Amino acid sequence: xxxxxxGPVAVxxxxxxxxxxxxxxxxxxxxxxxxxxxxxxxxxxxRSLALEYADRLTVATVDVDADPQLxxxxxxxxxxxxxxxxxxxxxxxxxxxxxxxxxRTAIDGLLH
Numbered sequence: 001x002x003x004x005x006x007g008p009v010a011v012x013x014x015x016x017x018x019x020x021x022x023x024x025x026x027x028x029x030x031x032x033x034x035x036x037x038x039x040x041x042x043x044x045x046x047r048s049l050a051l052e053y054a055d056r057l058t059v060a061t062v063d064v065d066a067d068p069q070l071x072x073x074x075x076x077x078x079x080x081x082x083x084x085x086x087x088x089x090x091x092x093x094x095x096x097x098x099x100x101x102x103x104r105t106a107i108d109g110l111l112h
Contacts, residue, residue, distance in 0.1 A: 008061045010061050010062075010063070013070050016067075019058070020058075020060055021085070025057060026056070026091075027057070027060055027084070028049065028059045028082060028083070028085075029062060029082065029083045029085065030080055031061075031062045031080060031083070032063070032064065034065070036079040038096065041097055045099075046103075078095050080096070081094070084110050094106060
């Protein structure tokens, strides 16, 4: 796990279970790739959400090129795919680039 104080946690297959599935609080996981235009477009929104919800939500990113087995395990077929998990269970999946408000609405629904 690699934590960037100014944004999300980059996770790999090696630390996904500990960081995401066993997390003590809800987790937003952004599956994306550097070559994906929509992923690049939502990256600033994801970073902003990581800061905005830092005290209540873990925000993680998965590079599907570096860890294709994670994408396969979770059925990710389109990028970006954002999943909201709580207690290791998928609660919501958002496929494709979305607005910050759409992500906030989904997060708020999970947190309340």
